[in-house]
Amino acid sequence: MNYNWNWKIFFEVSADGRHTWLTTLFMGLGWTLITALCAGIIAFLLGSALGVMRTTPSKWAVRLGNAYVEFFRNIPLLVQLFLWFFVLPELLPKGMGNSIKQMTPPWASFVPAVLGLGLFTAARVSEQVRAGIQALSRGQGQAGTALGLTLPQRYRYVLLPMAYRIIMPPLTSETMNLIKNTSVALTIGLVELTAAARSMQEFTFQVFEAFTAATAIYIVVNLIVVNLMRWLEKSIAVPGFIGPSVAGGGH
């Protein structure tokens, strides 16, 4: 193999003329993490609400929740981001659409990326929340009723605190999925970690150094997130309960 390795490339000035390539990659990581964090908040809140809806006695709430999940699970994430980025501004009233199109570069792709990833991940979180609530024995909810708690109180004080603890392992892998999925936003122009590595490859032709660095950074982030979540899981564990883990697939 005649490939010219050049690991010093990371300390050379990047295409923007100001930072080194190493800094460029870490700025990419910054965008990856901030996008994942913002989308994660949306996904957690909306996903929890949808997951709860799908376990309530109300038939319509269940149907609405199911429809949401089917819609967001059966369209590829890339297509969903295209819908937010290209299609939404055209469908909105003209003034609103134009103001969206006039957003300055990082925000023009950041906002649709956060929205798209957040709503996409919410569908997956809602599956986990629903599974977590359904994994609890029926008696828990009934005991809540017997104590005179209202339906919202039953969720707030009885069902959800245990359900969240049960679904910590699948939520951990969802968090990882979300961080990895932010890379799809490079197709709508967000310069996150994968895009930064790709631009480094395009400008320097040092393909394997760029991708090796990005891979290493993803692995380190992965390890940190997994350990943080494991620590969180341990510190909130209720003694005497070992939550059955709910299978989480996909990526």
Next chain:
Amino acid sequence: MGAFDFGVIERSLGYLFKEGMTFTLTLTGLAAAGGIIFGTLLAMMRLSSHKWLSLPATAYVNLMRSIPLLLVIFWFYFLVPYIGAWIVGATRPIQVGAFASSVITFMMFEAAYYSEIMRAGIQSIPRGQVWAGYAIGLDYWQTMAKVVLPQAFRNMIPILLTQTIILFQDTSLVYVLSITDFLGAASKIAQRDGRLVEMYLFAALVYFLISFALSYVVKLLQQKIAIIR
């Protein structure tokens, strides 16, 4: 809101489905078949008592699962020509078509996910059956092929299919290599005719209908299998 022209879809149906969807479905089929075979081998390696078999398999699966698919696509796009050159002993990176490159990428990437499913499937078979296999004189490969794997596959069919639906959706990511898969075809027409809204809405609808129908089939299958047990 501008005037929409949904006629553009009708005019490009031939291109979208004959070129685009054919590519998407071929890629999905080949990657699923290769991924399941390779994934099963990986699962058997991971469950092996030999460290030098289980450790590399575990490392491979964990590596693939911790980096984004897009990065894997870029990796293989540039790596495969070098590996090819190394295999045939050429001094320059060989030319690998976009199709071959994406099939290899998805096979290798999905193998990691399929292997996790197959590992669960193999572990769902009681150990006693393996011992029974050995007791009647079967060797490791015979026990696997005739006793364990047929049942493991059968138990895991719904999950394998669900993973394949995810794979079908993920193949849209070859868009970044400017390949004419279904989304690539839609996007090329969209940009040529300035009809982004119509084409992307149509692409979303087609992906939705196919994935929704397939997951409905999986649900039916799951119920059928549940009754047999």
